[in-house]
Amino acid sequence: MDETPFPARVLAAVAAKRGPVVVGLDPRPERLPRDLIEWGRQRHPDTRRATAAAVGAFDRLIIDAVHDVAVAVKPQLAFYEQLGWPGIQILEETMSYARRKGLLVIADGKRNDIGSTAVAYARAYLGVGGEESGLVADALTVNPYLGTDSIEPFLPACRRGKGVFVLVRTSNPSGAELQDYPADSPGAETVAQRVARMVLRLNEGLPAAGGFGPVGAVVGATTPEHAARLRRELPGVLFLVPGYGAQGAGAAEAANAFVKGGGALVNSSRDILYAWEREHPGEPGTADDFAQAARGAALRMRDALAAAAACGRNARLDSESTLKFAASKE
Amino acid sequence: MDETPFPARVLAAVAAKRGPVVVGLDPRPERLPRDLIEWGRQRHPDTRRATAAAVGAFDRLIIDAVHDVAVAVKPQLAFYEQLGWPGIQILEETMSYARRKGLLVIADGKRNDIGSTAVAYARAYLGVGGEESGLVADALTVNPYLGTDSIEPFLPACRRGKGVFVLVRTSNPSGAELQDYPADSPGAETVAQRVARMVLRLNEGLPAAGGFGPVGAVVGATTPEHAARLRRELPGVLFLVPGYGAQGAGAAEAANAFVKGGGALVNSSRDILYAWEREHPGEPGTADDFAQAARGAALRMRDALAAAAACGRNARLDSESTLKFAASKE
Numbered sequence: 061m062d063e064t065p066f067p068a069r070v071l072a073a074v075a076a077k078r079g080p081v082v083v084g085l086d087p088r089p090e091r092l093p094r095d096l097i098e099w100g101r102q103r104h105p106d107t108r109r110a111t112a113a114a115v116g117a118f119d120r121l122i123i124d125a126v127h128d129v130a131v132a133v134k135p136q137l138a139f140y141e142q143l144g145w146p147g148i149q150i151l152e153e154t155m156s157y158a159r160r161k162g163l164l165v166i167a168d169g170k171r172n173d174i175g176s177t178a179v180a181y182a183r184a185y186l187g188v189g190g191e192e193s194g195l196v197a198d199a200l201t202v203n204p205y206l207g208t209d210s211i212e213p214f215l216p217a218c219r220r221g222k223g224v225f226v227l228v229r230t231s232n233p234s235g236a237e238l239q240d241y242p243a244d245s246p247g248a249e250t251v252a253q254r255v256a257r258m259v260l261r262l263n264e265g266l267p268a269a270g271g272f273g274p275v276g277a278v279v280g281a282t283t284p285e286h287a288a289r290l291r292r293e294l295p296g297v298l299f300l301v302p303g304y305g306a307q308g309a310g311a312a313e314a315a316n317a318f319v320k321g322g323g324a325l326v327n328s329s330r331d332i333l334y335a336w337e338r339e340h341p342g343e344p345g346t347a348d349d350f351a352q353a354a355r356g357a358a359l360r361m362r363d364a365l366a367a368a369a370a371c372g373r374n375a376r377l378d379s380e381s382t383l384k385f386a387a388s389k390e
Numbered sequence: 391m392d393e394t395p396f397p398a399r400v401l402a403a404v405a406a407k408r409g410p411v412v413v414g415l416d417p418r419p420e421r422l423p424r425d426l427i428e429w430g431r432q433r434h435p436d437t438r439r440a441t442a443a444a445v446g447a448f449d450r451l452i453i454d455a456v457h458d459v460a461v462a463v464k465p466q467l468a469f470y471e472q473l474g475w476p477g478i479q480i481l482e483e484t485m486s487y488a489r490r491k492g493l494l495v496i497a498d499g500k501r502n503d504i505g506s507t508a509v510a511y512a513r514a515y516l517g518v519g520g521e522e523s524g525l526v527a528d529a530l531t532v533n534p535y536l537g538t539d540s541i542e543p544f545l546p547a548c549r550r551g552k553g554v555f556v557l558v559r560t561s562n563p564s565g566a567e568l569q570d571y572p573a574d575s576p577g578a579e580t581v582a583q584r585v586a587r588m589v590l591r592l593n594e595g596l597p598a599a600g601g602f603g604p605v606g607a608v609v610g611a612t613t614p615e616h617a618a619r620l621r622r623e624l625p626g627v628l629f630l631v632p633g634y635g636a637q638g639a640g641a642a643e644a645a646n647a648f649v650k651g652g653g654a655l656v657n658s659s660r661d662i663l664y665a666w667e668r669e670h671p672g673e674p675g676t677a678d679d680f681a682q683a684a685r686g687a688a689l690r691m692r693d694a695l696a697a698a699a700a701c702g703r704n705a706r707l708d709s710e711s712t713l714k715f716a717a718s719k720e
Contacts, residue, residue, distance in 0.1 A: 086507070108524065138503060138510035144524030145479035152474060170502050172533055173468060174562040177416070180468035194438065194474030203502055205535040205557060207564025227535060232504040234537025237588070238581055242572060251568055251581060258567070 066199060066223030067298055068269030073131040073164055074322065079362035082166065082300070083126050083354075084329025085135040085154065087115040089143075091334055093347045096121075112146035115139075119154040121347050122333060123161050125355040129362055132164035132198070134300075134327055152194040165197040166300065166325075170227060172203035178213035186217035186224075199223035201278060201300070204255045211262055211275075218266050218274040223298070226262075228255045229290060231280025231303030240286075252286065256293050263297065272298045272323060279317055281309030281326070287316035299324040304361065305331025311364035312371075321369040332357045396529060396553030397628055398599030403461040403494055404652065409692035412496065412630070413456050413684075414659025415465040415484065417445040419473075421664055423677045426451075442476035445469075447677070449484040452663060453491050455681040459688040462494035462528070464630075464657055482524040495527040496630070496655075500557060502533035508543035516547035516554075529553035531608060531630070534585045541592055541605075548596050548604040553628070556592075558585045559620060561610025561633030570616075582616065586623050593627065602628045602653060609647055611639035611656070617646035629654035634691065635661025641694035642701075651699035662687045 062069070074080050089097075089111045100114030123133060135154060140147035155165050171181040182188060187196030202211060202224050214224045229239050229252040236243070239252040249257075256277065263273030276298035279287050291299070299317040303309040305328040317324035331338070336345040336353035345353070392399070404410050419427075419441045430444030453463060465484060470477035485495050501511040512518060517526030532541060532554050544554045559569050559582040566573070569582040579587075586607065593603030606628035609617050621629070629647040633639040635658040647654035661668070666675040666683035675683070 088506075108522070136503075136507055136510075138501070138507045138514060141478075141525065142510045142514040142523050144482060144514075144522075145475045147523075148471075148478045149475040170533075171468070172500050172502075173466075174560065176418075177466055177468045180466075180472045184468060184472040184474075192438070192474075193472050193477075195471065203500075203533050203535050205533050205568055206560050206562055207567035207569075209562055209564035230504065230536050232536055232539055234539035237537035238535055238584060239537075241581065241584060242578065245575075248572065251571065254568060254571060 063221040065267040065269045066218065066221060066274040067272035069164065069198065069221070070131070070223070070298060070325065071270045071272070071322070074325075077129060077131050077362075079129075079131070079365050080322070080325045081126075081130045081358055081362050081365065082132045082134050082325045082327040083122065083130045083332050083358060084168065084302070084327045085119055085122065085133050085139075086329040086333065087118050087139050089115065091337065092118050093345055093350045095346050108143050109146045112143045112150045115143065115147070116150040116153055117347070118350075119150070120157055121351045122354055123154075123158050123163065125351040126332070126358045127161040127163055129355065129358045130163060131325060132166050133158045134166040134168045134329075136329065137167060137169040148195070155195065155197060164199070166199045166201070166225070167195065167197035168201045170201050170203045172206055172210055174206060174210055175213060178210050182214045182217050186214060186222040188217040188220055188222065199225060199276070201225045201227065203227050204258060208258055208262070211258070215262065215266065223274040223276055225276040225278045225298075225300040226255060226259050228252050228259065228277040229279050229283065229286045231282040231307050231309070235280060235283070252290070253293065256290055259294065259297055268296070271296050276300055278302065281314040281317065282307055284309075284313045284316045287313070291317055291319060295319055301326045304328040311361075311368035314365060315368035315371070318369050326361075326365055328357070328361055332361070393551040395597040395599045396548065396551060396604040397602035399494060399528065399551070400461065400553075400628060400655065401600045401602070401652075404655075407459060407461050407692075409459075409461075409695050410652070410655045411456075411460045411688055411692045411695065412462045412464050412655045412657040413452065413460045413662050413688060414498070414632070414657045415449055415452065415463050415469075416659040416663060417448050417469050419445065421667065422448050423675055423680050425676050438473050439476045442473045442480045445473065445477070446480040446483055448680075449480070450487055451677050451681045452684055453484070453488050453493065455685040456662065456688045457491040457493055459685065459692055460493060461655060462496050463488045464496040464498045464659075466659065467497060467499040478525070485525065485527060494529070496529045496531070496555070497525065497527035498531045500531050500533045502536055502540055504536060504540055505543060508540050512544045512547050516544060516552040518547040518550055518552065529555060529606070531555045531557065533557050534588060538588055538592070541588070545592065545596065553604040553606060555606040555608045555628075555630040556585060556589050558582050558589065558607040559609050559613065559616045561612040561637050561639070565610065565613070582620070583623065586620055589624065589627055598626070601626050606630055608632065611644040611647065612637055614639075614643045614646045617643070621647055621649060625649055631656045634658040641691075641698035644695060645698035645701070648699050656691075656695055658687070658691055662691070
């Protein structure tokens with residue numbers, strides 16, 4: 061196991077790939093190219109296994125198409141779980157294939173539970189403290205509703221090269237309900253800010269790199285004002301930014317998550333996986349069509365983020381908040 | 391698929407089994423009876439598959455021992471995920487075996503995500519809207535941090551005989567951090583109370599039975615004052631109560647979750663699964679020893695809960711809060 065601190069591996073990958081693009085693997089069986097579905101059916105008479113085989117082939121296709129552009133893939137575990145054990149078997153193969161192709165793997169499971177069960181999740185997805193599950197990723201997304209003692213079981217893995225991303229402010233419309241509460245009390249800390257402080261505390265004493273700790277934060281790009289504020293409050297925290305593309309945020313919004321042009325991974329799922337469909341509505345595509353469209357979308361996303369980051373870097377050097385942040389760090 | 395409303399199935403099961411005992415399946419490989427581990431090893435040279443086989447045998451042993459005492463089993467998904475796909479394959483077999491033995495199955499995954507991913511979790515664990523995953527349970531535990539739109543994708547299943555239990559106030563020490571916030575503002579709604587109102591709203595228009603809707607609440611027994619207050623605030627909501635036994639709560643604490651002696655399922659995991667170890671410290675037990683001890687522990691739990699419920703029923707009839715609640719319902 062590579063025990064280089066997780067943030068060091070992230071920063072090296074961002075430098076090597078010239079951008080922070082993460083490709084979310086949300087393989088929806090009903091949207092896969094028809095030739096892959098047909099190929100799966102020929103392989104397995106059982107529907108679940110046939111679908112799982114097609115999903116695996118699709119994942120490899122996408123990984124081949126983006127492996128030199130993206131920093132990481134982020135398999136969304138729900139899409140594998142809905143296929144039962146054959147889905148999990150394919151997930152293991154996808155994770156292993158991505159790693160061989162030089163990609164980091166962020167398991168997007170938003171797992172959460174109390175002490176001893178959180179330990180089992182840490183074993184499952186970060187591979188520390190138990191037998192190899194076959195599902196070991198570089199990082200796992202986790203939910204903070206249960207509090208600090210539900211995240212602490214992941215910290216031993218964070219001392220050994222792994223990372224977690226704690227949900228802080230999510231990109232969905234109802235994200236505000238609990239996360240921005242109490243919104244109406246001026247000056248009162250919101251739940252998301254409280255979680256942000258938890259993330260800061262959890263990083264204390266853990267191996268850092270480039271000023272970033274291994275406990276990151278999920279901060280949606282669709283609410284840029286939150287991203288900008290949390291970025292100021294958490295300068296030493298890696299952000300994982302969902303919401304790019306299909307969920308409505310563009311590079312300018314995502315750039316709110318950057319510190320001096322970096323420190324954030326930006327995820328796009330559907331906009332890359334199904335770029336063919338968006339670009340050729342109503343026209344069934346082959347596996348090759350999907351792959352070429354996905355690569356094009358990933359390249360455009362990388363370029364757009366680079367432009368926004370450069371722009372943001374200049375803008376920030378002039379802004380009062382960044383000057384304050386810079387002063388406080390010196 | 392049985393489309394009888396989930397609360398009707400729960401109430402019928404509680405009546406038939408004469409109590410609300412739920413047995414949590416937390417199969418920890420390091421604590422399984424040695425003869426089962428040995429049996430697994432002889433079956434499979436591969437460690438993961440050997441362990442998974444032993445876990446499956448242990449689950450069947452426990453199910454056989456408690457099926458006429460317990461209402462439901464609650465597999466804790468993390469313990470299966472840590473074994474990779476062979477663990478998920480065994481989980482499918484365990485869920486199917488429990489159903490054949492007349493038990494409800496509550497998948498304890500505390501899943502949570504935004505819209506389209508939550509739909510995939512609903513397909514995976516509640517089996518509505520997609521192919522059969524093999525992992526379809528009667529109910530799933532879900533985490534509310536992402537807000538209403540992350541729970542709504544489970545409601546179509548709740549119209550068709552399934553249930554969810556939303557985490558409201560959990561039993562772990564750090565549960566207070568977010569869930570009781572803001573604790574210091576007298577009169578201000580806490581996050582847990584806000585989630586409680588969300589649960590009430592989500593139940594509107596869904597098929598109910600005995601006054602209970604299919605959207606339940608997870609309310610820990612280790613903080614009885616919260617359980618009692620939430621019980622008053624949510625009279626028409628089924629509670630799933632963890633924390634009995636190993637986590638420190640007894641029948642009297644759990645009884646705070648009852649309405650007129652009912653309306654709550656009470657879970658015990660380690661105290662039942664590993665009752666042999668507690669009763670015979672340091673003495674290795676066989677599978678039969680574990681089974682007999684588990685049955686004894688489940689029977690004692692059922693009797694203790696029945697006594698506490700009867701006592702609570704009488705106490706409540708005298709208490710002002712219950713009289714108020716009774717008056718408000720008439």
